[in-house]
Amino acid sequence: MSAYVNDPVRIGTRRLPGGRLLAWAEWGPEDGVPVLLSPGAATSRHLGFGAGAVERLGVRLISVDRPGLGASSPAPGRTFGDFAEDIRAFAALRGLGRRPLMVGNSQGAPFALACAAAGAVGALAVVSGADEVAEPGFADALPAELRRLVDLAVADPGAAERFFAGFTARAMWDMVMSGSPECDLAVYRQPAFAAAYRRALDEAFAQGAEGYARDTALAMGRWGIGLRDIAVPVDLWYGAEDTGHSPDQGARLTARIPGAVRHLVPEAGGAVLWTHAERVLSTLLAHTAPTS
Numbered sequence: 315m316s317a318y319v320n321d322p323v324r325i326g327t328r329r330l331p332g333g334r335l336l337a338w339a340e341w342g343p344e345d346g347v348p349v350l351l352s353p354g355a356a357t358s359r360h361l362g363f364g365a366g367a368v369e370r371l372g373v374r375l376i377s378v379d380r381p382g383l384g385a386s387s388p389a390p391g392r393t394f395g396d397f398a399e400d401i402r403a404f405a406a407l408r409g410l411g412r413r414p415l416m417v418g419n420s421q422g423a424p425f426a427l428a429c430a431a432a433g434a435v436g437a438l439a440v441v442s443g444a445d446e447v448a449e450p451g452f453a454d455a456l457p458a459e460l461r462r463l464v465d466l467a468v469a470d471p472g473a474a475e476r477f478f479a480g481f482t483a484r485a486m487w488d489m490v491m492s493g494s495p496e497c498d499l500a501v502y503r504q505p506a507f508a509a510a511y512r513r514a515l516d517e518a519f520a521q522g523a524e525g526y527a528r529d530t531a532l533a534m535g536r537w538g539i540g541l542r543d544i545a546v547p548v549d550l551w552y553g554a555e556d557t558g559h560s561p562d563q564g565a566r567l568t569a570r571i572p573g574a575v576r577h578l579v580p581e582a583g584g585a586v587l588w589t590h591a592e593r594v595l596s597t598l599l600a601h602t603a604p605t606s
Contacts, residue, residue, distance in 0.1 A: 317365045317366065317506065318363070318365060318501055318504065318506075318507050318588040318589070318591075319361065319362060319363065319365055319506065319507055319510045319588065320341070320362070320365040321360070321510075322339035322340055322341055322359070322360060322362060322377075323340060323341055323342075324339070324340040324344070325337075325338065325339045325340070325359070325360075326338060327385060327386075328404055328407050328408060330400060330403050330404065330407075331403055333387075334381065334386070334387035334389060335385065335386060335387045336378060336379065336381075336386050336387075336400060336404050337358075337359055337378070337379040337384050337385035337386045338359055338376055338377065338378050338379070338404075338408075339359035339360055339362065339376070339377050340374060340375060340376050340377075341362050341364070341365075341368050341373075341374075341375040342364075342368035342369055342372070342373045342374045342375050343369065343372060343373075343374060344374060345374070346368070346371075346372045346373050346374035347371075347372055347373055347374060347415065347599060348374050348376060348405075348410040348411060348414040348415065349373050349374065349375050349376065349414065349415045349416065349417060349595065349598065349599075350376050350377075350378060350401065350405070350410070350414055350415070350416045350417070350435065351363070351375060351376065351377040351378070351416070351417050351418075351419070351422070352378065352380070352416065352417070352418040352419065352422030352423070352425045352426040352429070353377055353378075353419055353420075353422050353514075354419045354420030354421050354422055354442075354587075355420055355421035355422075355444075355486070355526065355529065355530065355533075356383070356421075356481070356483070356486045356515055356518045356519065356526045356529075357383075357511070357514040357515060357518050358379055358383060358384035358385075358513075358514045358515075358517035358518045358520075359377040359378060359379045359384055359385075359514075359517075360377075360384075360510065360513060360514050360517060361377070361510055361511060361513075361514035362375055362377055363375075363417075363419075363587045363588050363591045364591035364592065364595055365591075367591045367592040367595055368595070370592070371592070371595050371596060371599060373595055373599070376408075376410070378401070378404065379518075380397060380422075380425065380525060380529060381397075381400070381525060381528075382521060382522075382524050382525025382526075382528060383517075383518045383521070383525035383526065383529070384517045384518055384520065385517075385520075386525075388521065388524060388525060390524070390528070391528075392528060393532070394424060394425060394427075394428035394532060394537065394538070394539055395428060395432065397425045397428060397429070398425075398428045398429045398431070398432035398434045399432070399434075401416075401429050401434050401435070402429075402432070402434040405434070411436075413433065413434065413435055413436035413546075414435060414436065415435060415436055415437050415438070415439075415598050415599070415601075416429055416430070416435040416437075416438050416439070417438070417439045417440075417441060417587070417594065417595075417598065418438065418439070418440050418441070418443060419441045419442060419443070419587045420441075420442050420443065420444055420559060420584070421444045421529055421530065421533050423440045423441075423442075423443030423444050424443075424444060424446070424532070424533050424537050424539060425529075426438055426440065427440065427443075427537075427539055427541065427544070427548075427571075428537075428539050430544045430546050430548060431539050431540045431541065431543050431544050433545070433546070435546065436546055436601075437546050437547040437548070437598055437601035438546060438547070438548045438549070438598075439548075439549050439550075439551065439594050439595075439597065439598045440548065440549070440550045440551065440564070440567075441550075441551045441586055441587045441594055442551065442552060442553065442556055442559045442584045442585075442586050442587060443550060443552075443559060443560065443564060443567070444533050444559055444560070445559065445560035445561065445562075445564065445566070445567050446536070446537050446567065447460065447464050447534060447561065448464050448467065448468050448534060448535055448536045448537075449566070451566060452561050452566075455561035455562070456561065463477070463534060464534050464535075467530075467531050467534035467535040468535050468536060471531045471532075471535055474527075474530070474531040474534065474535070475524075475527045475528060475530075475531040476527070477527075478523070478526065478527035478530045478531060479522075479523045479524055479526075479527040480523065481523050481526060481527070482519060482523065483512070483515035483516045483518065483519045486515050486526075487511070487512060487515055490502065493558060494558075494583060494584060494585075495555045495556075495557075495583045495584075497553070497555055497581065497582060497583045497585070498553075498555075498556075498583040498584050498585040501585040501588055501589060502585070507588070541567075541570045541571050542570060542571070542572060544571050544572060544574075545572070546601075547573065547601040548571050548573070548574040548575070549574070549575050549576075549577060549594075549597055549598065550564045550567060550568050550571075550574060550575070550576045550577065551576075551577045551579065551586050551587075551590070551594055552564045552576070552577070552578055552579065552586065553578075553579050553581075553582030553583040553584060553585070553586045554578055554579060554580045554581065554582060555581070555582060555583040556582070556583045556584040556586070558584055559584055563576075563578060564576050577597075
């Protein structure tokens with residue numbers, strides 16, 4: 315069995331200029347190439363990826379709790395643009411260079427894309443990325459219940475947030491386990507991975523569900539991110555058996571980003587971040603220097 319995750323080797327918090335705390339966890343050599351991780355829905359900084367690969371590739375992987383999740387201070391009403399500015403300030407405070415590399419997984423993808431659009435990162439890997447499902451072109455491709463939630467997030471974001479604030483760590487775990495293909499369940503059911511994943515879910519909800527609710531209302535609504543203004547290399551990775559993150563496995567999203575490249579991984583699902591970590595990181599590292 316592969317070791318898909320391991321515990322962070324360094325953890326901490328950093329106080330941003332406005333006074334809020336941003337919590338982080340790190341893997342790999344401290345003098346390695348900085349690669350930021352914008353993690354998936356309702357998970358904390360403690361769920362990394364690339365066990366063994368970060369050491370082999372010389373990557374300093376840094377996962378960051380978004381505001382209101384894990385140990386990061388809440389920021390009610392925050393936007394995608396606000397997160398990009400948080401990352402810009404965080405990178406400067408931690409000496410990561412002006413434009414470090416970044417990986418955005420699942421619901422963390424639009425937040426990472428906002429960082430790319432703002433020029434806060436030097437290259438980006440979107441892995442099993444949540445798509446902009448509020449795009450009109452997807453209207454007929456969504457299941458009825460998801461369509462209802464998307465319409466709510468567009469029409470009344472506050473009501474959408476209140477709805478998503480009713481979710482719990484256990485509900486998230488059950489949703490993932492009931493909606494994943496067998497190739498993903500083979501990863502998620504491994505005892506070490508399951509323990510790490512469930513711990514990350516519990517930590518993400520430690521302050522309540524408001525952080526997750528804000529993330530989800532933003533992700534399900536119209537993004538307002540200048541995707542066509544992105545001027546850094548972007549790779550998008552989707553498993554061929556992943557039907558949950560994007561209605562067309564990122565084809566439309568890739569076309570909206572200048573120069574972006576889509577990688578469709580055969581016999582893989584939404585767990586690509588863990589099953590193909592070395593390939594994702596190697597491709598990202600090949601693009602551009604992390605500092606300038």
